[in-house]
Amino acid sequence: MRVKFLNFIEKHNLVHFGDRVLLAVSGGIDSMVMLNLFHGSGVRFSVAHCNFTLRGHESDGDQEFVSQICQTMGVELFVKRFDTNAYARGNRISIQVAARELRFAWFKELCVQNGFTSVAIAHNRNDVAETMLINLCRGTGLKGLTGMSPKSNTIIRPLLFASRIEIEAYAKENGIAHREDSTNASVEYARNRIRHNVIPQLEMVNPGVVNNLYSTSLFMGQAWEEIGAKLISLRDRIRKTHDEEILYSIPLLAKEPLRQLFLLEELTALGFSPGRIVDIEQSLFAQPGKSFLSKGYRLVRDREYLVVSPLIPQDEVCLQIDMDTQSIDFPINLTFSIEDAEDNTDFPRSPGIGVFDLHALKFPLTLRNWKQGDWFIPLGMSGKKKISDLLTDLKIPLHRKEKIYVMESDNQIIWVVGYRIDNRFRVKPSTTRRFTATMD
Amino acid sequence: MRVKFLNFIEKHNLVHFGDRVLLAVSGGIDSMVMLNLFHGSGVRFSVAHCNFTLRGHESDGDQEFVSQICQTMGVELFVKRFDTNAYARGNRISIQVAARELRFAWFKELCVQNGFTSVAIAHNRNDVAETMLINLCRGTGLKGLTGMSPKSNTIIRPLLFASRIEIEAYAKENGIAHREDSTNASVEYARNRIRHNVIPQLEMVNPGVVNNLYSTSLFMGQAWEEIGAKLISLRDRIRKTHDEEILYSIPLLAKEPLRQLFLLEELTALGFSPGRIVDIEQSLFAQPGKSFLSKGYRLVRDREYLVVSPLIPQDEVCLQIDMDTQSIDFPINLTFSIEDAEDNTDFPRSPGIGVFDLHALKFPLTLRNWKQGDWFIPLGMSGKKKISDLLTDLKIPLHRKEKIYVMESDNQIIWVVGYRIDNRFRVKPSTTRRFTATMD
Numbered sequence: 001m002r003v004k005f006l007n008f009i010e011k012h013n014l015v016h017f018g019d020r021v022l023l024a025v026s027g028g029i030d031s032m033v034m035l036n037l038f039h040g041s042g043v044r045f046s047v048a049h050c051n052f053t054l055r056g057h058e059s060d061g062d063q064e065f066v067s068q069i070c071q072t073m074g075v076e077l078f079v080k081r082f083d084t085n086a087y088a089r090g091n092r093i094s095i096q097v098a099a100r101e102l103r104f105a106w107f108k109e110l111c112v113q114n115g116f117t118s119v120a121i122a123h124n125r126n127d128v129a130e131t132m133l134i135n136l137c138r139g140t141g142l143k144g145l146t147g148m149s150p151k152s153n154t155i156i157r158p159l160l161f162a163s164r165i166e167i168e169a170y171a172k173e174n175g176i177a178h179r180e181d182s183t184n185a186s187v188e189y190a191r192n193r194i195r196h197n198v199i200p201q202l203e204m205v206n207p208g209v210v211n212n213l214y215s216t217s218l219f220m221g222q223a224w225e226e227i228g229a230k231l232i233s234l235r236d237r238i239r240k241t242h243d244e245e246i247l248y249s250i251p252l253l254a255k256e257p258l259r260q261l262f263l264l265e266e267l268t269a270l271g272f273s274p275g276r277i278v279d280i281e282q283s284l285f286a287q288p289g290k291s292f293l294s295k296g297y298r299l300v301r302d303r304e305y306l307v308v309s310p311l312i313p314q315d316e317v318c319l320q321i322d323m324d325t326q327s328i329d330f331p332i333n334l335t336f337s338i339e340d341a342e343d344n345t346d347f348p349r350s351p352g353i354g355v356f357d358l359h360a361l362k363f364p365l366t367l368r369n370w371k372q373g374d375w376f377i378p379l380g381m382s383g384k385k386k387i388s389d390l391l392t393d394l395k396i397p398l399h400r401k402e403k404i405y406v407m408e409s410d411n412q413i414i415w416v417v418g419y420r421i422d423n424r425f426r427v428k429p430s431t432t433r434r435f436t437a438t439m440d
Numbered sequence: 441m442r443v444k445f446l447n448f449i450e451k452h453n454l455v456h457f458g459d460r461v462l463l464a465v466s467g468g469i470d471s472m473v474m475l476n477l478f479h480g481s482g483v484r485f486s487v488a489h490c491n492f493t494l495r496g497h498e499s500d501g502d503q504e505f506v507s508q509i510c511q512t513m514g515v516e517l518f519v520k521r522f523d524t525n526a527y528a529r530g531n532r533i534s535i536q537v538a539a540r541e542l543r544f545a546w547f548k549e550l551c552v553q554n555g556f557t558s559v560a561i562a563h564n565r566n567d568v569a570e571t572m573l574i575n576l577c578r579g580t581g582l583k584g585l586t587g588m589s590p591k592s593n594t595i596i597r598p599l600l601f602a603s604r605i606e607i608e609a610y611a612k613e614n615g616i617a618h619r620e621d622s623t624n625a626s627v628e629y630a631r632n633r634i635r636h637n638v639i640p641q642l643e644m645v646n647p648g649v650v651n652n653l654y655s656t657s658l659f660m661g662q663a664w665e666e667i668g669a670k671l672i673s674l675r676d677r678i679r680k681t682h683d684e685e686i687l688y689s690i691p692l693l694a695k696e697p698l699r700q701l702f703l704l705e706e707l708t709a710l711g712f713s714p715g716r717i718v719d720i721e722q723s724l725f726a727q728p729g730k731s732f733l734s735k736g737y738r739l740v741r742d743r744e745y746l747v748v749s750p751l752i753p754q755d756e757v758c759l760q761i762d763m764d765t766q767s768i769d770f771p772i773n774l775t776f777s778i779e780d781a782e783d784n785t786d787f788p789r790s791p792g793i794g795v796f797d798l799h800a801l802k803f804p805l806t807l808r809n810w811k812q813g814d815w816f817i818p819l820g821m822s823g824k825k826k827i828s829d830l831l832t833d834l835k836i837p838l839h840r841k842e843k844i845y846v847m848e849s850d851n852q853i854i855w856v857v858g859y860r861i862d863n864r865f866r867v868k869p870s871t872t873r874r875f876t877a878t879m880d
Contacts, residue, residue: 001788003779011722136572137645139652141659145585169788190645201637205577205630207792207858208715208773211880212579215714219581222700226670227663260662274655275648282451333648339443348441348609352647418647440651 001162001170005037008161012150015118021045021156022078022107022116027062030122032069032178033167034159038120039073045120046076048110050103052084054095055181062179069177080106111154123148123157126164129213130194137190139274141264146224147217163210227261234262247305254284270308271295273329275440280306293319295330317405320364328367331405332417333440341434344427348436354407354415356425358433362410367417370406376413377423387416394419407437441602441610445477448601452590455558461485461596462518462547462556467502470562472509472618473607474599478560479513485560486516488550490543492524494535495621502619509617520546551594563588563597566604569653570634577630579714581704586664587657603650667701674702687745694724710748711735713769715880720746733759735770757845760804768807771845772857773880781874784867788876794847794855796865798873802850807857810846816853817863827856834859847877 009015023038025031025047038045049066051059063079070077088098107119128147135144150160159167171178202209238252248266253259263277271294272280283290283301292299299308317331327335338358341347347355374387391401407415414425418439427434449455463478465471465487478485489506491499503519510517528538547559568587575584590600599607611618642649678692688706693699703717711734712720723730723741732739739748757771767775778798781787787795814827831841847855854865858879867874 132576133642134645136653136656137642137649139646139648140656142582142663165790165792166788169790173786173789193641193645197641198638201633201641202573202577205574205633206579208579208713208880209577211715211773212713213576215718216576216580218718219700219704219714222698223582223663223667226698226701227666230666258662258666260659261666264659273648273652274659275651278655278658333651346613348606349613350605350609352605440648 001166002037002041004161005158006041008150009043009158014151014156014158015043019044019117020115021118021120022110022114023047023120024103024107024122025049025066026181027066027179028122028181029171029176029178030124030159030167032176033171034120034122035069035073035075036174036176037158039075046078046114046116048078048080048107048119050099050106051079051081052099052102053081054084054099058181062181065177065179078110082106118151118154118156120156120158122159124159124162124164124167125210125214126195126199128160128217129199129210130191132213132217133194133198134190137194139268141261141268141274142220142224142227143265144268145217145220147214147221149221160214227258228265230258231262231265234258235266238262239266244310246308248308250284250301250304250306253306259284267294267299267308270297270299271329272297272299273333275333276327276329279327279335289324290326291322291324292326293328293330318366318368320366321407323363331367331403334367334417335438335440337436337438339434339436341427341431344429344431344434347427347434351419352439354417354421354437355427356414356421356435356437357427357431358435359431360409360425361414361435365414366408367405368408369402370404370416374406374413376406376416376420378420379423379426381423387413390416390420441606442477442481444601445598446481448590449483449598454591454596454598455483459484459557460555462550462554462559463487464543464547464559464561465489465506466621467506467619468562468621469611469616469618470564470599470604470607472616473611474560474562475509475513475515476614476616477598479515486518486554486556488518488520488547488559490539490546491519491521492539492542493521494524494539498621505617505619518550522546558591558594558596560596560598562599564599564602564604564607565650565654566635566639568600568657569639569650570631572653572657573634573638574630577634579708581701581708581714582660582664582667583705584708585657585660587654587661589661600654667698668705670698671702671705674698675706678702679706684750686748688748690724690741690744690746693746699724707734707739707748710737710739711769712737712739713773715773716767716769719767719775729764730766731764732766733768733770758806758808760806761847763803771807771843774807774857775878775880777876777878779874779876781867781871784869784871784874787867787874791859792879794857794861794877795867796854796861796875796877797867797871798875799871800849800865801854801875805854806848807845808848809842810844810856814846814853816846816856816860818860819863819866821863827853830856830860 015021021043023035023045025035035047047066047070049063051063053059067077067079082102084095084098084102087102088095091098110116111119132145132147148157148160150157199210206212234256238249238256240247256262260281263281264274267277267280268274272292276292280292280299288301288303290301296311297308298311299306319328321336325336370387372388375384376387377383378385387406391404405417406413407417409425413422415421455461461483463475463485465475475487487506487510489503491503493499507517507519522542524535524538524542527542528535531538550556551559572585572587588597588600590597639650646652674696678689678696680687696702700721703721704714707717707720708714712732716732720732720739728741728743730741736751737748738751739746759768761776765776810827812828815824816827817823818825827846831844845857846853847857849865853862855861
């Protein structure tokens with residue numbers, strides 16, 4: 001392990017003679033193994049520990065633990081406490097993003113003030129594999145598959161040679177103390193599902209899947225270098241900004257062979273999903289007027305330009321869906337269609353597809369978070385049912401309940417999205433036009 | 441569904457006026473839904489059914505079923521029986537590959553003789569998503585993520601607009617009869633694991649994962665168009681062949697920025713894994729002499745060239761591992777290293793890593809399939825144990841047992857690869873040099 005570590009540092013030129021490295025050490029197994037490997041490696045280093053004060057006594061315990069180890073080792077330690085919750089609220093960002101911003105701002109400061117040449121982060125190969133799979137789930141292009149570099153600017157990742165199994169084996173072998181983060185199991189829902197349920201299954205298909213995903217990420221990085229540079233030069237030709245709007249020239253896009261990849265990288269950054277970008281690309285060759293919504297932006301296929309304008313941010317989700325809205329990417333991916341109903345026995349029925357009698361609806365519809373007190377009349381029933389009871393019946397876990405949305409017409413719930421439509425708005429034998437909303 | 445189907449055909453120009461399409465219909469749900477959608481669509485078509493005679497009465501039942509439906513519908517049907525087993529044995533290929541070759545050769549014949557303009561295959565979006573995930577498990581580059589096109593030459597895939605859920609819903613809704621393939625559960629081990637265990641987990645991370653993987657495959661296709669063309673032109677400059685050998689010029693590769701991607705596409709086609717290709721690329725800048733093995737090829741980093749030569753094919757795996765073999769990709773991925781043993785309490789211990797006392801070994805080692813009667817002395821024990829008993833103790837399912845390999849030194853088993861090393865060859869306090877084999 002130690003030999004592999006030193007080889008990896010040398011192979012990727014992570015540390016040069018005379019460098020001073022700042023190790024980001026949380027107290028978890030990865031960073032404690034990194035600390036152990038740096039200790040006695042001949043590299044000059046100090047340690048930085050962030051106390052994000054998110055887990056009360058536990059956070060303070062981590063800080064105390066890292067302090068003691070550094071003292072025993074005789075290693076210089078920097079510690080800082082952050083009010084992460086307040087920062088996240090103040091900047092209307094998630095706790096994760098807040099923690100990342102605070103941490104990197106402080107590391108930068110430490111580097112400038114103390115002459116550190118790089119900051120070492122204890123990412124391993126499983127982190128790369130998990131991130132690739134999460135990105136694939138959420139929809140991604142080339143960039144999202146490029147993984148993490150062993151070195152990007154002043155950040156180095158000297159543990160990228162190792163898988164989690166190797167790190168755990170080394171920690172056990174060498175009695176390396178570390179602290180478990182009790183929020184690991186809950187904070188990062190997607191990552192934990194990938195880690196505990198998906199990767200072990202994939203390993204039964206191929207035991208080398210983690211290493212293979214890592215290798216693929218390296219190759220994707222090279223493909224991206226080749227293509228990314230072209231996309232940046234396209235940007236100058238095709239894109240212009242006007243006040244808060246971004247405009248993409250339709251005639252120039254239409255004749256550009258790389259337009260799909262270009263739109264992919266431009267628009268996923270604005271929250272549009274890859275599926276939506278396929279639709280947006282096709283709208284280039286259709287009539288003007290189609291519009292698409294993402295979390296923060298509205299894109300309209302105008303005459304000469306695709307026009308992207310920011311939506312006003314809101315705390316609670318409350319989106320309006322007009323009769324001509326094609327699709328939205330936020331808070332969930334939905335596409336909408338209207339069609340003549342010839343045969344009302346023949347249309348898709350699935351919890352992910354809401355099919356309604358168009359004439360029973362009043363536009364604009366509203367999509368919002370469900371709230372206590374909400375009720376509807378489930379399909380096939382005649383009485384009211386509280387949504388809280390429905391969710392209990394369906395055994396929806398708490399952390400998913402927050403992400404349940406309802407669609408309303410004129411203040412009446414027509415669909416508990418992804419679960420059940422309302423009986424009053426269902427398709428009847430008399431229905432002549434159907435409105436369909438499809439999750440994808 | 442019908443509207444989506446017709447839109448998809450139109451959008452991708454799958455069928456032109458006057459075309460005659462040959463539908464490949466197995467009798468499974470996908471192809472029966474395809475048949476239903478084509479029926480009454482206005483497109484002229486006939487049906488082809490392959491009886492691979494692999495499942496006895498069941499295969500004949502499928503043929504009978506498809507015949508009856510076609511008769512009822514008044515659709516022209518072509519049927520052919522194949523002796524797939526004999527063809528596979530005769531050509532030393534797998535049953536799957538044999539079935540594919542036989543089927544496409546026959547389709548081609550039917551097109552020429554009967555004037556069909558294209559062959560329609562009932563692949564859906566889940567097939568694309570599953571293939572991408574399988575390729576990622578096995579290690580892949582850009583090409584392996586490009587998915588399937590709605591149209592490639594004379595093959596069209598008119599069901600690529602739909603996910604399996606939509607197809608199942610439509611079949612149920614419209615009472616479309618179909619036959620289940622009883623081998624589905626066992627034949628394609630990897631695909632079934634991905635289908636039943638992995639995708640449902642990923643859908644809990646993001647319900648749109650199947651559509652997102654499909655969209656990503658479209659974008660990867662475009663990226664591949666851009667890069668693939670360049671790699672083909674590189675080939676002319678960098679590669680030459682000599683008898684059965686392929687030679688890649690090292691000086692030319694060394695200064696080519698796309699060399700990693702180039703080697704990836706060249707060498708994965710010869711059975712080398714992406715991880716191995718990273719190593720091969722690095723060997724360009726190291727001393728000559730390193731060698732790498734894949735299923736069918738040996739690659740040697742010579743002075744001026746990377747030299748790839750075919751191995752003589754053998755029925756049973758029996759590979760020799762020399763002291764200077766760096767790694768093999770077949771029948772499993774293994775890397776080898778030798779190191780001085782300073783502290784014999786400190787080395788990785790995991791079933792996937794075999795660590796041995798170098799001086800107890802006699803090279804070349806042999807890697808081969810286990811066979812009845814094999815025995816070894818498991819680590820920590822003093823008596824012999826039959827490998828068949830070990831596999832029973834470990835509850836290894838039958839279909840995996842065939843893929844268990846043993847490593848031998850001088851006709852003595854030193855490792856049941858991936859499970860347990862032999863006690864006689866273990867690292868002891870007196871060990872001065874260690875030989876390590878790592879699965880990846």
